[in-house]
Amino acid sequence: MTELLHAMAEHLVIVTLSMAVASLIGVALGVLSYWWHRAGVVIIALAEIIQTIPSLALLALLMIIFGLGDVTLAVALILYAQLPIIRNTTTALNELDSHIIDAARGMGMSRAQRLLKVEIPLSIPMIFGGIKVALVNSLSIAVMGVLIGSGGLGYIVYRGIQQRNMGRILLGAIPVVCIALLFDYLMGKVEVRLSKHTS
Amino acid sequence: MIEFRNVTKRYGAVTVLDDVSFTIKSGEFVVVIGPSGCGKTTTLRTINRLIEPKPGTVFIDGKDVTLQSGVELRRSIGYVIQQIGLFPNMTVEENIAVVPKLLKYPPEECRTIVHDLLALVNMPWDEYAHKYPNQLSGGQQQRIGVLRALAASPPIVLMDEPFGALDPVTREGLQEEVKRIQKKLKKTIVFVTHDMDEALRLADTIIFMDKGKILQMASPEEMLHKPADTLIKNFLGRHIEEETPSAPKRAEEFMKKRVYTVNENVKTLQSIERMRKREVNSLVVIDDEERYLGTVSIEEIKRRGKAGRAVSEYLNTDTLTVNRNSDAKEALDKLLASTENYVIVLNDDRSVAGIITRTSTAKALGEALWGEIEA
Incomplete structure (x- = not known):
């Protein structure tokens, strides 16, 4: 039981920390794509390419650079999280009511002020939705981390496979599913609350 | 600036x-x-x-x-x-x-x-x-x-x-x-x-x-x-x-031009026939020179009329009249006072020019405000 709790805690820490970093990078790239459309096309294409690389292959590639351990897993999770976060960020910003932007310009807001005072606050629900998708994905991808010497629930699943012990496999897999569902539900609730004053 | x-x-x-x-x-x-x-x-x-x-x-x-x-x-x-x-x-x-x-x-x-x-x-x-x-x-x-x-x-x-x-x-x-x-x-x-x-x-x-x-x-x-x-x-x-408001000012601007008249010598039955055909209950009576004499109503003929008599015998001369160039206000005052709900408008030679009714008044005012009205 302690082993399970420990694995769960480890799993959650890696995923949430990775997502925190991924959000900062993803939103920044999303804003860049919004401000500079040409860069956006390239950025989103790259994120899409990353998304298509099988997780096992990506982990192997990253291992060459970062070695074994949690950092490599975190980098992989951050890379995988980019597409949903960047895409939701640019979409949200591009779909803002143009009259609100016009009013913000007319009031004398600089581009940065418009972004921070109006555009980002109004885009938060959709950006948050992107982070939710990324986080739920990461919870299952992180299971693969065991192959590059990272911890988490993947370790329990891996041991189960080695011992041909179905019970142990499920002991690792079921918490992943439960946590993912729980996050999906709770973050969905938050998303609705955030949308209250954006239209 | x-x-x-x-x-x-x-x-x-x-x-x-x-x-x-x-x-x-x-x-x-x-x-x-x-x-x-x-x-x-x-x-x-x-x-x-x-x-x-x-x-x-x-x-x-x-x-x-x-x-x-x-x-x-x-x-x-x-x-x-x-x-x-x-x-x-x-x-x-x-x-x-x-x-x-x-x-x-x-x-x-x-x-x-x-x-x-x-x-x-x-x-x-x-x-x-x-x-x-x-x-x-x-x-x-x-x-x-x-x-x-x-x-x-x-x-x-x-x-x-x-x-x-x-x-x-x-x-x-x-x-x-x-x-x-x-x-x-x-x-x-x-x-x-x-x-x-x-x-x-x-x-x-x-x-x-x-x-x-x-x-x-x-x-x-x-x-x-x-x-x-x-x-x-x-x-x-x-x-x-x-x-440049163009509110109607003269009586003639309020009148309807079509008036059903009858010569004073026409017989009662004939005039009743004419009223039926026109769906009205009175006619304006005129003499041979088309000058206004008065009006005759279907009730009056029914009450006292005898066949073969001329309508001039049942003439009502109390009907109100105005000259076509008189002030519209005078005409409207008379209209409101009139028991028959109409005022006859006469030309200077006392021939009949038209008739002012409540409908014709409303139409004239409406047109002054909003232009031509279908009626």
């Missing part, structure tokens, strides 16, 4: 502003009007450099606007748009205080400004300051839109069809409020609209634009009296007619 000097604006091959020059005095309420695509919104947005004046120069108080950064300039000019554009993520108070905050006013001062402005439009601070835009009606939202533009007391306020999306009652209320505020705070307002009613109601000066040029810049009175172009005349439409 706002001055446009030879301002031109082209988008590709399309010329939106074509060498426009004009001067707006401080404290003036100027309405820019014209058909869509005439360049009125472009003119407005050139003042606060949302559109760059190039080539040409815009001066505010003698200073070229391009010498200042656009962002700084816009903070010193109020801006209201048709779509309102309140920030949905901010409360009423935060929305109003946007520009003061950008200008780094201390928080207490911002609060005082919001308080005072809400009081100006009778929206109590306690009730409204902490509401979000989506909790307000359209009219209330645009009130806040106007207050937001006024918050940092800019000497100039630009309004781009601010009331175009509101219902007529709300619009009229807001027009009055804006006019009142403008007079009270002595703002220079440049107001774009396509609604001539609105322009005539609000403007000290109207600028009429078409195809990127100014057709006429004049006071509403002058524009009504001397529209410089047929397009302006069309825009003014019914307002020009209102200037």
Whole structure:
């Protein structure tokens, strides 16, 4: 039981920390794509390419650079999280009511002020939705981390496979599913609350 | 003071502003009007450099606007748009205080400004300051839109069809409020609209634009009296007619011309037959020279009439008559006093010109107000 709790805690820490970093990078790239459309096309294409690389292959590639351990897993999770976060960020910003932007310009807001005072606050629900998708994905991808010497629930699943012990496999897999569902539900609730004053 | 000097604006091959020059005095309420695509919104947005004046120069108080950064300039000019554009993520108070905050006013001062402005439009601070835009009606939202533009007391306020999306009652209320505020705070307002009613109601000066040029810049009175172009005349439409009211003044203008007459020598049965055919219950009796003698009613003939007698024996001479050139008021007074609900109108030679009934009166008045009416 302690082993399970420990694995769960480890799993959650890696995923949430990775997502925190991924959000900062993803939103920044999303804003860049919004401000500079040409860069956006390239950025989103790259994120899409990353998304298509099988997780096992990506982990192997990253291992060459970062070695074994949690950092490599975190980098992989951050890379995988980019597409949903960047895409939701640019979409949200591009779909803002143009009259609100016009009013913000007319009031004398600089581009940065418009972004921070109006555009980002109004885009938060959709950006948050992107982070939710990324986080739920990461919870299952992180299971693969065991192959590059990272911890988490993947370790329990891996041991189960080695011992041909179905019970142990499920002991690792079921918490992943439960946590993912729980996050999906709770973050969905938050998303609705955030949308209250954006239209 | 706002001055446009030879301002031109082209988008590709399309010329939106074509060498426009004009001067707006401080404290003036100027309405820019014209058909869509005439360049009125472009003119407005050139003042606060949302559109760059190039080539040409815009001066505010003698200073070229391009010498200042656009962002700084816009903070010193109020801006209201048709779509309102309140920030949905901010409360009423935060929305109003946007520009003061950008200008780094201390928080207490911002609060005082919001308080005072809400009081100006009778929206109590306690009730409204902490509401979000989506909790307000359209009219209330645009009130806040106007207050937001006024918050940092800019000497100039630009309004781009601010009331175009509101219902007529709300619009009229807001027009009055804006006019009142403008007079009270002595703002220079440049107001774009396509609604001539609105322009005539609000403007000290109207600028009429078409195809990127100014057709006429004049006071509403002058524009009504001397529209410089047929397009302006069309825009003014019914307002020009209102200037020269043509209310009917003479009795003949109220009468219906078709009158059923009968010669005094016609026999009773024949006249009854004629009334049936015309679906009326009395006829006007005339002599051989077509002069008016009186009227004869179906009831009278039925009561006392004998076959073979002439209608002249049953003549009613009490029916009221007026001369066709007499004052309409006299005719209407008689009509209202008449027991038969009609007054006979006579020519100078006492021949019958027409008949005034309540229906013909209503029709004449209606046509005077709204033009030809089907009846």
